[in-house]
Amino acid sequence: MLHLVVYDISDDGSRARLAKLLEKFGLQRVQYSAFRGELNPNDREVLARQVGKFVRDDRDCIFIIPLCQRCSSTAIVISNTGVELVKEKGVEFV
């Protein structure tokens, strides 16, 4: 299933290591602090356990969000860089 991983991590080093880990799970960066890609339920659980170490202060947060066909096709992403949440033209850019 498609997943969106969005995070707010204040420490630069932790943020870089998190990005590397997400790439290892086969996710693609779509924005400064957002990755997208396919995860099965087991991957999701394993990933969730491994990213916990990057959350340190109260502002830090990581969302691992599954997006079914319906949710991903109605998601809206607003950016100047033309982020694509799903390959086929299902996401509106406003």
Place this chain on the structure above:
Amino acid sequence: MLHLVVYDISDDGSRARLAKLLEKFGLQRVQYSAFRGELNPNDREVLARQVGKFVRDDRDCIFIIPLCQRCSSTAIVISNTGVELVKEKGVEFV
């Protein structure tokens, strides 16, 4: 439908005005740069048009993400502040 709005906005003033606007749409803040709440399809479109002005540089990005029952119940949020994506215990904290 439940929605998660997550954003990365570099300008402090824009970020504060965006948060105010999200509150006006009845969304509740769940994290430093994340809000959650019910939006109907029309609200989603109106909101998407109104938040575009806060996206200025290439790093800025706003995700307006619908979460059906299935997606919201398997979403994972990792934070120190015990963010609740859905009221009932459907979200795992790791």
